[in-house]
Amino acid sequence: MKKTKxxxxxxAPSFILLFLSRGSNYGGAILKMMEEEIPCFLGDxxxxxRTLQDLEEEGLVVSQWEMPxxxxxxxxxxxxxxxxxxxxxxxxxxxxxxxxxxxxLSQLEKVKKTKTDNSNS
Amino acid sequence: MKKTKxxxxxxAPSFILLFLSRGSNYGGAILKMMEEEIPCFLGDxxxxxRTLQDLEEEGLVVSQWEMPxxxxxxxxxxxxxxxxxxxxxxxxxxxxxxxxxxxxLSQLEKVKKTKTDNSNS
DNA sequence: AACATATTACTGCATATTGCAGTAATATGT
DNA sequence: ACATATTACTGCAATATGCAGTAATATGTT
Numbered sequence: 380m381k382k383t384k385x386x387x388x389x390x391a392p393s394f395i396l397l398f399l400s401r402g403s404n405y406g407g408a409i410l411k412m413m414e415e416e417i418p419c420f421l422g423d424x425x426x427x428x429r430t431l432q433d434l435e436e437e438g439l440v441v442s443q444w445e446m447p448x449x450x451x452x453x454x455x456x457x458x459x460x461x462x463x464x465x466x467x468x469x470x471x472x473x474x475x476x477x478x479x480x481x482x483x484l485s486q487l488e489k490v491k492k493t494k495t496d497n498s499n500s
Numbered sequence: 501m502k503k504t505k506x507x508x509x510x511x512a513p514s515f516i517l518l519f520l521s522r523g524s525n526y527g528g529a530i531l532k533m534m535e536e537e538i539p540c541f542l543g544d545x546x547x548x549x550r551t552l553q554d555l556e557e558e559g560l561v562v563s564q565w566e567m568p569x570x571x572x573x574x575x576x577x578x579x580x581x582x583x584x585x586x587x588x589x590x591x592x593x594x595x596x597x598x599x600x601x602x603x604x605l606s607q608l609e610k611v612k613k614t615k616t617d618n619s620n621s
Numbered sequence: 622a623a624c625a626t627a628t629t630a631c632t633g634c635a636t637a638t639t640g641c642a643g644t645a646a647t648a649t650g651t
Numbered sequence: 652a653c654a655t656a657t658t659a660c661t662g663c664a665a666t667a668t669g670c671a672g673t674a675a676t677a678t679g680t681t
Contacts, residue, residue: 389510389638389667390604397604400611407629418603419596426668428631451629451676463615470608475540477601480594482539483511483518487591490521494584510638510667528658547639549660572647572658627678637667644661651654 391422391430392439393469396462399440405453406431431456439465511597512543512551513560514590517583520561526574527552552577560586 394417398409410427414420431454434440439462445455458466515538519530531548535541555561560583566574579587 390600391667394604397607397611400615405629406631416603418599420600421668423669424629425631425670428629429668432631449677451627453629466608467612470605473601473604477598477605478539479511479541480598480601482537483515483594484591484598486518487587490518491588494521512638526658527660542639544640545658546641546660549658550639553660570648572656574658623681625678625680628676630674632673633671634669636669639664639666641664642662645659647657649654649656651652 390469390473391426392434393466393473395427395430395434396439396458396466396469399456399458399462400466403455403457405445405455407453409456434462437461511590511594512547513555514587514594516548516551516555517560517579517587517590520577520579520583521587524576524578526566526576528574530577555583558582 394413395409398404398412406424406428409431410424413422413427431440431442435442435456438459440456440458442454442456445453447453515534516530519525519533527545527549530552531545534543534548552561552563556563556577559580561577561579563575563577566576568574
């Protein structure tokens with residue numbers, strides 16, 4: 380029952396790492412950035428907190444509790460060198476998927492054109 | 501235990517519908533087209549056959565066994581009007597995800613630039 | 622002080638997805 | 652007669668995640 384990593388994740392870890400690459404931060408702040416900046420954010424706080432835990436288990440981030448002067452304690456996460464490597468490695472994967480999506484969209488345009496010309500099967 | 505459809509699929513159904521939109525076809529042929537044309541095809545025959553079954557359950561395609569003069573019988577699938585609608589509806593979803601990916605890639609470029617300038621946290 | 626609300630972090634569960642490894646039946650080739 | 656190819660399908664475990672919570676500690680209001 381360990382890190383077999385057979386399945387392609389739906390990019391949650393890569394996106395978390397991306398926002399963490401701006402500097403150490405805690406779950407709630409990362410969630411807020413994602414909601415505000417990602418064009419169409421999918422996911423919720425459970426995803427963020429759980430992914431941060433997973434990333435720490437894998438050694439891509441480390442955490443440390445901070446006691447701010449005001450407000451609740453926050454669990455701050457910081458990327459490790461492995462985390463940086465993982466973020467850079469993610470680029471190829473995201474590029475491939477982008478290519479797949481762009482292929483889909485371009486093919487769909489063709490389909491729509493021929494569909495309007497004649498009603499086929 | 502029914503069609504609650506809460507989760508966003510990883511696009512397998514949309515891609516199957518895209519290739520089926522070229523005309524009725526059977527699983528093996530669709531698999532071959534996907535392997536040959538999709539820039540980075542993920543998935544396998546199990547995914548194709550299973551997705552075709554799911555699509556039929558949902559009424560997006562209908563099937564009919566064909567007995568060719570040569571070779572094994574094939575189960576040919578044909579898109580329904582609902583299937584066409586679903587294919588066109590998928591465009592918005594794929595576009596959103598493409599936007600998310602392009603956001604990731606553009607942000608990553610910025611990160612890479614500032615990372616090489618100074619070694620930050 | 623008492624109470625409600627907000628913030629931060631986390632958990633439980635059902636459902637969905639899919640990679641891998643098989644099974645089964647029927648051509649086809651040698 | 653036998654191996655191989657083609658076509659369709661199934662079983663299972665690992666993964667992913669949306670929703671709906673819990674818990675603890677600030678902060679604000681009356």
